[in-house]
Amino acid sequence: MSNVPLLELRNISKSYGSVQALTDVSFKAHAGEVIGLVGDNGAGKSTLIKVISGVHAPDKGELLVNGEARHWKSPHDSMEAGIETLYQDSGLAPHLTIGSNIFLGRELRRSGPLGRLGFLDQRSMERKALEELDKVGISVPAGRKTVSDLSGGQRQAVAIGRAVMWAKNVIILDEPTNHLGARQSQEVLNVIRAAREQGLCVLFISHTLPHVLEVCDRIVVLRLGSIVRDDPTSTYTVESLLGTITGLTK
Amino acid sequence: MSVQSPAGATQATPVKKGSSVGALLTNQLTILLLVFIALFFYFGSQNSRFFLTGEISSLVVDFSGLVLLAIAETYVIVSGGIDLSVGSTVAISGVIGAEVMNHYQGHMGQAPLLLLGTLICALVGVLVGAINAFLISVMKMVPFVATLITLSAGAGYALVVSGGGDIGNNQPAIIWSSTGWWIFTWLSLIVLTVAVITCIVLHFTRYGRYTFAIGSNDFAARAAGINVKRHIATIYVLSGFLSGLVGMFWFIRIGSGSPTTDATANLEAIACVVIGGVSLTGGIGNVIGTLLGCAILTIVTDGLVFINVPPTWNQVVVGAIIAIAAGLQVLRGTRSRR
Numbered sequence: 001m002s003n004v005p006l007l008e009l010r011n012i013s014k015s016y017g018s019v020q021a022l023t024d025v026s027f028k029a030h031a032g033e034v035i036g037l038v039g040d041n042g043a044g045k046s047t048l049i050k051v052i053s054g055v056h057a058p059d060k061g062e063l064l065v066n067g068e069a070r071h072w073k074s075p076h077d078s079m080e081a082g083i084e085t086l087y088q089d090s091g092l093a094p095h096l097t098i099g100s101n102i103f104l105g106r107e108l109r110r111s112g113p114l115g116r117l118g119f120l121d122q123r124s125m126e127r128k129a130l131e132e133l134d135k136v137g138i139s140v141p142a143g144r145k146t147v148s149d150l151s152g153g154q155r156q157a158v159a160i161g162r163a164v165m166w167a168k169n170v171i172i173l174d175e176p177t178n179h180l181g182a183r184q185s186q187e188v189l190n191v192i193r194a195a196r197e198q199g200l201c202v203l204f205i206s207h208t209l210p211h212v213l214e215v216c217d218r219i220v221v222l223r224l225g226s227i228v229r230d231d232p233t234s235t236y237t238v239e240s241l242l243g244t245i246t247g248l249t250k
Numbered sequence: 251m252s253v254q255s256p257a258g259a260t261q262a263t264p265v266k267k268g269s270s271v272g273a274l275l276t277n278q279l280t281i282l283l284l285v286f287i288a289l290f291f292y293f294g295s296q297n298s299r300f301f302l303t304g305e306i307s308s309l310v311v312d313f314s315g316l317v318l319l320a321i322a323e324t325y326v327i328v329s330g331g332i333d334l335s336v337g338s339t340v341a342i343s344g345v346i347g348a349e350v351m352n353h354y355q356g357h358m359g360q361a362p363l364l365l366l367g368t369l370i371c372a373l374v375g376v377l378v379g380a381i382n383a384f385l386i387s388v389m390k391m392v393p394f395v396a397t398l399i400t401l402s403a404g405a406g407y408a409l410v411v412s413g414g415g416d417i418g419n420n421q422p423a424i425i426w427s428s429t430g431w432w433i434f435t436w437l438s439l440i441v442l443t444v445a446v447i448t449c450i451v452l453h454f455t456r457y458g459r460y461t462f463a464i465g466s467n468d469f470a471a472r473a474a475g476i477n478v479k480r481h482i483a484t485i486y487v488l489s490g491f492l493s494g495l496v497g498m499f500w501f502i503r504i505g506s507g508s509p510t511t512d513a514t515a516n517l518e519a520i521a522c523v524v525i526g527g528v529s530l531t532g533g534i535g536n537v538i539g540t541l542l543g544c545a546i547l548t549i550v551t552d553g554l555v556f557i558n559v560p561p562t563w564n565q566v567v568v569g570a571i572i573a574i575a576a577g578l579q580v581l582r583g584t585r586s587r588r
Contacts (some may be wrong), residue, residue, distance in 0.1 A: 055473065076475030087473055093466035095533035096459075104463055105474035107456045118455035 004067040006031045006201045007052070007083075007170050013063035014047055025061070029170065034192060034202040036212040036233070039222035040245055043150070044203050046088070048222070049068045049172045052203070053085040054078035055124040065169065079105070082168030088175040088205075091159045094148040099126035100141055101147055102162050133161040137191055160188060164195055172203045173182045173193055177211055189215045209238050223247055273542040278527050281578075283568035286549060293553035300556050307433045311503070313439040313548045317541065318496050318540050319515055320522035322489035324540045327523050328452070329485050330465040330532030331386070331393035334492045335378060337515035338404035341508070343374035343497030345408045348507025360422050375494020376487055379406055393486075401516065408509035416506040424505040437502055443519035444495065448488075449537040461485060465532025474488045509554055514565075522547055525575040544572065 003094045005028035014022040022044045029035055039045050050056040052063065054072030062069050065081050072078045075085075085091075092101045109115035126144060133140055138161040140154055147155055156176065163171050173192070177185040185208075192215050195202050206212050212219060212233075219236055221229040221244045229244050236244075294300045319336045326333040351367040359365070375476045378400055385396035411417075414482060452458035460481050463471040472478045500511045524530070526539030550571060551564050559567075 053473070074475065074477065075473050075475070079475045085473065087469070090469050091473060093463045093470045093533065095466040096463060100459065100463075101470075104459075104470070105476050107459060109456065118315060118451075118457055120454060120456055120459060 005029055005064070006066060008062075008064040008067075009052070010062040010064070012048070012051055012058045012063065014051060014056060014058050014060075019142065021225055022051070022058070025222075025225075025227055027220055027227060027230055029201045031199045031201055032168075032196055033218065034196050034216045036202055036216035036219040037203055037205045038207075038209070038212055038219060038241065038245055039224065042224075043222040043245075044225040045222055045226075046174065049085060049174055049203065049205065052078070052170075053083060053172060064101045072226070073130045079166070083170040083172070084163040084167035084177055085172040086159050086163040086174060086177065092147045092155060093161075095155070096144055097126065097144045097146050098150075098158055099129040099144070101158060102165070103128035106166070115171070132165045133158070136161050136164045137187070137194060152179045153181065156180060156188070160191055164191060164200075167200055170203065172205070175207065176204070177208055178204060185211065209241055213238065213241070221245055267324065272374065279536065279538055279542065282539060282546065284288045284524065286542060287554060288543050289471065289549050293549065293556050300553065303433055305429070307435065308431055309548060309552055310438050311435055312552055313545060314438040314445075314547060315496065315499060315503075315512075316515070316518060316522065317445045317544050318441060318448075318492040318499075319512075319519035320526075320540050320544045321445055321537060322492040323450075323519040323523045324444040324526075324528055324535060324537050325448075325452060325485050326393070326463055326489050327520075327528050327530060328465045328535050329482060329534060330463045330468065331485070332397065332520070332530075333382065333393065333486065334397040334516050335382060335400040335404055336489060336496075336519055337512045337517075338401045339375050339378045339490055339493035340497045340500065340512040340515055341408040341510065342378065342404045343371040343494040344412070344501050344507040344511060345412045345417055345497075345509050346374050346507070347371035347498055348501055349411060351420065351501070352418040355418070355420065360426075363420075364423065364498075364502065367501060368495070371494040371498035371501070372491055375490040375492070375497065377490070378493070379487035379490020380483075382486040382490065386486060387479040387483040397486075405509075405513065412507065412509040414509065414585070416504075416508045418501070419502070420505040423502045427502045437499065441495075441499060444492075445541075448492070449541070452537050457481075457484075463535055465494040465534075466535070495582075497576050518547060520566070524572055524579075527575075527579060529579075543575070 009027040054075040108121045142224045347367045347370040523544035525543030528535030
């Protein structure tokens with residue numbers, strides 16, 4: 001593990017009109033680290049990940065990848081920098097096939113002149129999608145199924161698989177175990193552990209505190225747009241974590 | 251096409267399921283095709299003149315007049331929008347193109363004149379499309395309102411430019427428009443070529459893929475790094491471009507530019523798309539459906555004449571067809587999704 005953080009935020013602030021969503025948020029994330037990002041609804045978790053992934057630009061503050069200050073003009077820029085994001089419930093295009101979703105924005109084109117005209121190599125995309133998902137430990141039905149044909153758990157698996165297979169530095173997972181059964185949730189946690197083994201940094205956003213405590217190395221607690229605690233997981237219990245999130249106890 | 255995945259257990263079932271989805275899709279298109287064939291033979295059985303090469307040729311011409319607008323509308327609707335301005339864009343581009351050609355008629359040969367006209371019509375179409383794109387992507391208006399503005403302003407401006415009457419009188423163009431090969435006039439062949447290209451682009455290229463992705467879930471498209479605003483903008487420009495070409499199509503057919511031609515064509519184009527099974531909520535559709543919808547609409551409006559139904563009934567019948575198609579869509583939708 002090098003000393004230069006893979007991802008660093010310095011005094012990030014963001015407001016929507018009169019609503020201050022984030023105030024002076026700073027933290028560092030290293031390679032091979034799983035960081036839990038928790039907080040109540042409206043604490044600023046979604047805004048924070050949208051700033052990191054380039055969906056929103058911060059009003060103020062710096063974002064560094066591998067020690068270099070970066071500015072995202074669009075999510076495309078953050079993807080180029082090796083940051084992949086799984087958005088809660090809305091990361092896939094339901095009417096496209098699994099392969100088309102996995103390769104969305106990174107389509108494989110045919111070789112030769114047809115490819116230069118933008119013709120897609122759909123067959124390879126469908127095949128490679130299944131292969132790559134399999135590599136990260138996710139099995140989905142074969143055949144050209146659209147995402148809307150899949151169950152909730154399968155959709156989530158495809159979305160997570162896409163994030164893991166493309167990520168080179170950071171994976172942001174927003175509520176990846178939402179709507180999932182106990183067994184599927186454990187599979188997701190295993191995928192997170194595997195990503196850590198590969199030296200990726202995982203930002204894990206969840207309301208399911210036992211999952212957070214189980215898989216994370218460090219937990220960052222957001223409340224009303226500010227970080228109120230950032231400590232190793234071993235220093236938390238479910239009760240103390242809950243207390244910090246709600247602010248009812250210290 | 252071998253899938254080398256060690257998860258062998260997951261492979262046996264899906265193949266069956268995948269083909270049933272395919273069957274459902276082809277089913278829908280098959281139904282449309284059967285309806286078209288049935289209508290064709292019904293009108294023919296009522297009046298045998300319907301089967302004459304000349305009559306079929308005029309069917310093809312009428313199909314050509316509608317198909318580019320229907321394809322333009324397919325792109326827009328698949329992307330989750332709507333373009334109400336295609337009809338008025340036909341009128342305004344036809345009128346301005348005619349004005350320019352009128353000015354140069356006699357000063358240049360017929361072929362260069364028509365090429366110039368095509369260029370002008372396409373440019374006017376692109377301009378209207380660019381206005382739509384600006385209103386939608388930059389001013390953040392919803393497509394319905396943005397294209398309502400250009401529908402109204404475009405139709406009005408066509409009247410202003412033309413003074414309400416037809417512009418130009420190009421007899422050689424009319425004569426050329428009826429020449430061709432077998433049931434195809436050269437004019438329809440040109441239009442059909444453009445149609446085929448745009449259909450292929452929608453289903454087999456990255457441009458088409460992004461169009462579907464945006465219509466399916468625009469946030470997902472944006473998050474995947476697609477420049478959604480720019481893509482949407484290009485779709486409205488494409489729609490304007492195709493509408494401009496239709497303006498030139500009508501100029502060649504009637505030898506003049508008319509401000510009232512295709513005034514209601516936006517409705518017919520949307521009707522083709524709906525009949526063809528393209529979802530108005532975006533993301534779902536097959537351009538083959540649109541082509542069949544277009545063919546059905548054409549054969550019905552033309553065929554009614556052959557069974558002595560007054561043309562005033564056309565719009566009523568079109569309404570009835572849309573009702574049936576949309577009704578079937580609702581039925582199919584509730585059955586396959588629930």
